[in-house]
Amino acid sequence: MIRSDWSDWLVRDVEDADPGGVAIWYLGCNGFVLKGTGGTTVFVDPYLGLGDPPRTVRMIPVPFEPADVDEADAVLATHEHTDHVHGPSQAPILANTGGTFYAPGDSLAVAREDEAWTDQWAVTDDQLTEVAEGDTFEIGEFTVHVEAANDPDATQPVSYVFEHDAGTFFHGGDTKPCDEFERIGTEYDIDLAALAFGTVGRIPDKETREPTRTRWYNDENQIIECAAALECDRLLPSHWDMWKGLTADPTALQHHANSFDYPRRLEVVEIGDRVSLENTF
Template sequence: MANIKDVTKESWILSTFPEWGTWLNEEIEREEVKPGTFAMWWLGCTGIWLKSEGNTNILCDLWCGSGKRTHGDGKMRMGHQMQHMSGCLNVQPNLRAQPFVIDPFEIKNVDALVVTHIHSDHLDINTAAAVNNNCPEAKFIGPQEVVNTWLEWGVPEEKTIVVHPGDTVKVKDIEVEALEAFDRTALVTAKDGEVLKGKMPQDMDEIAVNYLFKTTGGNVYHAGDSHYSNMFAKHGNEHQVDVCLGAFGENPRGITDKITSVDILRMAESLNAEVVIPVHYDIWTNFQADPKEITELWNMKKDRLQYKFKPYIWQVGGKYVYPTDKDKMEFNFYRGFDDVFAIDNDIPFPSFL
């Protein structure tokens, strides 16, 4: 029997985190993707696990870190991108709102870790270490500055692949194509103490890209943290986009960092997508938003504007299969208890319940 004398902070952490243990790791590993489909799981923020019918596994933007953990001195770190953007002084209250649904150190069979851009809630040292140690054949794919960070962390150079817009990388039966990103927050991310006024902006192509994952079951467009851009229409003209993911959220006053509900719909329309899935709104307490707002706006506009796509409201840890789920509009976890009364129930008398 357990004894409170044996309980420590360390034992609590090891027995509790990640909160889902290896439940999702096991589910993904056991999934057999049917021909003509692909499966993906939302891992929080913009992190997804993509699995093809050929058993190719791509991990994108998995973040296993935390936001604010202390009030500190109450001030924003000087030179933070949000300070560059807005001139704020007070600390950003970005607490992590989402539990950890996957154990990075139990990850297996990853063929590629793909990262969209340089920000730490997408480019994660814990994920890099786990994939490097557990999946020795995995490739590390990202823009130049992402790869530079991996190299600084100790990822072997021969495992890394630098991509710029227009580049493609074949990962077994999935083709990964890099496309232009539109992440203006990344453009105002700089080294500590660096002044941006009066300077030419950074080259976006070196710090951020969007991706099109082409599978035998359909294509997924991952927009990273891109803001809305007219260039989405160009990408939609040039590529088949079946499912698109966009970084949705409610921007605090004086901040433009996430795509709002109106522009989530515009993004899907511009990309000629069949399905649009909002992500990222789950993770930060100060950017949380209600994705049902997207559904309500879609219902208001779909007949007048003749939308050819549907929004899908996902949940972190949930699975989405395309095209099987393309006409669904909301995810719900399996509720269980399909086998009620498979054996005699054990109650004092039949009318007890």
């Protein structure tokens, strides 16, 4: 069972919020909660696990316990890695709320086969819905578009574009620069983009446990390349806080972004922080 360092104040904060547009909370790692004016609540890549010490060591608090979540219309996963699809983090949310899990096929295989969510938790198979690049679906007041992502370490990565009357949010998962981003930036008016950022570090190999030079996330130049192609007004760096050896300083990105038209603003947040979409640009 997952235990939180913060008790339940964050999930109560989400439940009690009455946003004028879209409120977005950063959960650390690459996790987010979106809540719209009508109360639609969507979790994206929530991960509350501790990693696999000493290979992957969590560097931030566990912000809530999934069993405390009473309101969620959906949980979305961008790809099949453990810190994006994780039964102990996500299945209790689905069991408590009856929400739908949207994910690519390989991510669903983790839920159905590797972790047996329907056997281990009170999750039904009809709560698990496969999505693929090019799909569009509705979750309450959000229109969600499944778009391309470039994550060489994943087998079936996607990104998500959330459209709402208040603005548009892009979640790239662990994507690096992608040929499709210029098209996506032209097709959607992206107000806020969350993109994974981190350093290159030496992480023990999964099998040999020998320290190995590892690049899982965008470096300073790659993340600005992504943001510029997407033409996003605001860039929110994510994932930089999570793993020992791969943490980074997102404030340094200001120097890399200064000479580009996009992003227009750097949105630096910490775990538990809230930002908004309110058509301010």
